[in-house]
Structure formats: C-alpha cells, structure tokens
Amino acid sequence: SAVISQKPSRDICQRGTSLTIQCQVDSQVTMMFWYRQQPGQSLTLIATANQGSEATYESGFVIDKFPISRPNLTFSTLTVSNMSPEDSSIYLCSVSDRSNQPQHFGDGTRLSIL
Amino acid sequence: ILNVEQSPQSLHVQEGDSTNFTCSFPSSNFYALHWYRWETAKSPEALFVMTLNGDEKKKGRISATLNTKEGYSYLYIKGSQPEDSATYLCARINAGNMLTFGGGTRLMVKP
Numbered sequence: 485s486a487v488i489s490q491k492p493s494r495d496i497c498q499r500g501t502s503l504t505i506q507c508q509v510d511s512q513v514t515m516m517f518w519y520r521q522q523p524g525q526s527l528t529l530i531a532t533a534n535q536g537s538e539a540t541y542e543s544g545f546v547i548d549k550f551p552i553s554r555p556n557l558t559f560s561t562l563t564v565s566n567m568s569p570e571d572s573s574i575y576l577c578s579v580s581d582r583s584n585q586p587q588h589f590g591d592g593t594r595l596s597i598l
Numbered sequence: 599i600l601n602v603e604q605s606p607q608s609l610h611v612q613e614g615d616s617t618n619f620t621c622s623f624p625s626s627n628f629y630a631l632h633w634y635r636w637e638t639a640k641s642p643e644a645l646f647v648m649t650l651n652g653d654e655k656k657k658g659r660i661s662a663t664l665n666t667k668e669g670y671s672y673l674y675i676k677g678s679q680p681e682d683s684a685t686y687l688c689a690r691i692n693a694g695n696m697l698t699f700g701g702g703t704r705l706m707v708k709p
Contacts, residue, residue, distance in 0.1 A: 488641070515695055517696070517697075519699075525701070526602075526687075526699045526700060526701040526702065527642075527687065527689075527697075527699040527702075528699070529696055529697065529698070532694065532696065542696075576641070576642070578697075580695050582695070584630060584647060584649060585647065586632055586634075586644030586647050587632070587644070587695075587697060588641075588644070589641040589642045590641055591639075591640060591641045592641060
C-alpha cells in the first residue's frame with residue numbers, strides 16, 4: 485500500500501493567517517482527497533485534488549477558502565486561508581487507485597487557531 | 599436514510615467482552631462500504647471493503663457483515679483487548695470513489 489507523508493503534523497496558528505498542508509505519496513496514485521474532521525463531527529470530504537486542473541469541491545467548501553494544488557500524481561497541498569477558530573480541525577489527505585480498494589490516509593494535521 | 603449513521607457513538611467494554619456496532623446507509627445506488635479503524639494520533643487504517651449483499655469478512659477477532667437491501671452493516675469484535683480501543687468508522691462509496699463517512703463509534707476497552 486502507498487506510504488503517505490503529511491506535513492505539518494500539528495500547528496497552532498493566529499486568526500487571519502493561512503497554513504499550507506502538504507501530502508506526499510511514495511508512488512503515483514490516481515485519486516487524492518482532502519478531508520476535515522471538526523471536533524465532535526464526522527470526517528467530511530473537502531475536495532478531490534485533480535492533477536493538472538482545478539480541484540472538485542464538495543458542497544460548503546470553496547476554492548478561495550481552501551485552495552488546493554496537485555502538480556503531479558504524487559503530491560498535493562491544501563491551504564486553509566484566513567483562518568478562524570472554526571477552522572480548528574484535523575485535516576487528512578487520502579489516496580486511492582480504484583473504487584473497490586480502500587483509501588490510504590496520511591497521519592493528519594491537527595490544527596488549532598487562536 | 600439520507601446519511602451514513604453509526605451507533606452507538608461511544609462504547610466502554612471490559613477486556614474479554616465481545617461487542618458490535620452498527621452502520622446504516624442509503625441503500626440506493628450502492629457501490630461499496632468501507633470500515634476503518636482510527637487510533638488517536640495515527641492515520642485511519644482500512645479494515646474491510648464490502649461490496650456484495652450478504653458479504654461477511656473477517657480479520658482476526660474482527661468481522662463484519664453487509665446488508666445492502668436494507669442498508670446496514672455490523673462490525674463485531676470478539677474478546678475485546680485494550681489495543682482495540684479506537685474509533686471505528688464506516689464509509690459509503692459514492693460515484694467517483696468519494697467516501698461519505700459516518701460519525702464513528704469510539705470504543706474504549708478497559709483492562
């Protein structure tokens with residue numbers, strides 16, 4: 485299975501700043517996804533990162549707030565922009581090659597906004 | 599059922615007890631159901647991918663069943679151990695291989 489390196493593992497940020505989270509995979513993968521888990525909530529899909537084109541965002545998430553890059557088949561970034569305390573969450577990237585195979589997740593980024 | 603729902607939200611059991619949790623999901627346009635185990639400070643780990651009605655899968659002391667017609671899956675843990683303490687997540691696959699997760703069941707096994 486793919487080995488996923490997600491950085492940073494945690495951070496504490498000031499309100500109004502932005503943070504970029506990186507997700508590096510040790511092999512080429514077809515699909516990469518970004519998820520968020522707010523305290524007490526379920527894991528929620530933010531967007532599908534598309535290689536060479538704009539990400540596909542789920543309802544309630546917009547590019548201005550969560551810009552995503554995917555320059556190649558092994559790397560993606562998620563930026564959380566203009567952060568507020570409501571953005572305090574665990575952010576996870578995951579990868580998948582086929583729909584009948586499980587997704588593989590990074591260790592997550594635990595983000596707290598003061 | 600419109601969303602993926604899991605019950606109970608949390609569960610405390612004694613070491614050696616057997617336990618089970620429920621995942622309910624929309625039964626229409628079903629592709630697959632995933633079960634994951636998520637320990638604190640680690641990444642979610644895949645347990646099972648279930649696709650066919652009546653599927654039963656087993657991994658050590660953990661097993662799962664699937665009923666796609668009525669839209670539910672059960673996860674069973676036999677003889678719980680403290681290392682089984684984790685959050686157990688089920689997720690329904692949608693078109694495009696996107697997962698819709700339930701809220702999870704947090705299991706705590708006391709020694």
